[in-house]
Amino acid sequence: MAGSSLWRFAVSPSANPALHLSTADLPPTQRRDWLHHVIGREYARVDITPPAQAELFNEMTIYPWQELRLSAIRSSSIGLYCPPCEPETASQDAYFAVVLLHGRYRLQQDGRAAELQAGDIALYDATRPHRIECPEPFAKLLVSVPRQLLQQRLAGVEHCSAVRIPGSGGLGAVTSDFLRSAARQADCIDTARFSPLAGQALDLLALTLSALRPGRFELADHRAQALSCIKRLIEARLADPELDSAAIAGAAGLSPRYINALFNAENTSLMRYVWQHRLQRCAEKLRSKHHAGRSLTEIALRWGFNDMSHFSRAFKRRYGCSPSDYRHMRG
Structure with missing residues (x-):
């Protein structure tokens, strides 16, 4: 076949x-x-x-x-x-x-x-x-x-x-x-x-x-490029617990207000984007057999969470279950 x-x-x-x-x-x-x-x-x-x-x-x-x-x-x-x-x-x-x-x-x-x-x-x-x-x-x-x-x-x-x-x-x-x-x-x-x-x-x-789109659709290149640059910066520092809107704005050379306006066009905010991606990285590690020996606290701290109750609440809102239940279901 x-x-x-x-x-x-x-x-x-x-x-x-x-x-x-x-x-x-x-x-x-x-x-x-x-x-x-x-x-x-x-x-x-x-x-x-x-x-x-x-x-x-x-x-x-x-x-x-x-x-x-x-x-x-x-x-x-x-x-x-x-x-x-x-x-x-x-x-x-x-x-x-x-x-x-x-x-x-x-x-x-x-x-x-x-x-x-x-x-x-x-x-x-x-x-x-x-x-x-x-x-x-x-x-x-x-x-x-x-x-x-x-x-x-x-x-x-x-x-x-x-x-x-x-x-x-x-x-x-x-x-x-x-x-x-x-x-x-x-x-x-x-x-x-x-x-x-x-x-x-x-x-x-x-x-x-x-190539399939009608010709009238053109991206606003400068805004798209700025947003892409900010996302790469966030990805590089995602594990840093000190990463906040001020640190991101300073590194990007843009104002927090302008950056949030860029993310607002995607129906999110700067820090919501950061937290969502941190949760995603934690979920990936909880699914991975290579990280089965790591505790929930180790994984959360590794990806910028320094408050375990906040991590557990945010994870349950995003994935519908606790981090420990998620690990067992996907194990």
Whole structure:
């Protein structure tokens, strides 16, 4: 089967923490309800049309990838329809970039339809109505990108949904090859080295998608560059407990008011952005087997939290459970 080598990671030891989910161990009568629940929890709330002439089968392996998630999915033929709905979880408030590995795949959204061939890419908005039709067994990669993150990188991204990006040449080929290679090597590269590839994946996706926008969408370059510079500065000093708005403004040579105005355009504030990214780093370490021996306090202190009660409250607000429960669920 074309692309079958990609699925070897599903049964091999992994250098990265991954969530493996499959219908294989369930009786056929329970598979549809189980899959409905899992897709709703991890991706989007959908109605499922199972295959007419075969048993429903679906398996997925989900890798946390900094702010992104990389999923490798293979399935029997299936139909999915997402009705109008509001996102209930952070995982649902996202754009999904599809890379088809093999099979037939039709994506419909916003009055557009994309018929994908192996290697092709398409984007869709998980929060808006969409329909996916796969009339035969298929395999795909799915890159989940938080809505806010992609919107800040690409003005007019809402005009890019359900448009086929050929994987046979140009930027589409570069991006498709990169994502497929990352998925093949995900179990061979440890988390510390695999995670930074997420930034390159996002850069490639944004660059590739930018060609699909109407010509009137142009980013305000000076503001975008200033914001990018500030975020790099924050990333470099994220573990510093003394990092506050004054320190960031001084290092960037800009006023705190101007910096907050830049972040306000993304519906957040400077320090909220800092705390969210610190929580994200802590969550990554709690998922990692390499940090299983470290205490919650060590991890929190490592990423700039010096008040454990504040850390626990903030973590529970962001992830819906305590840090210790999160570690046990993902372990």
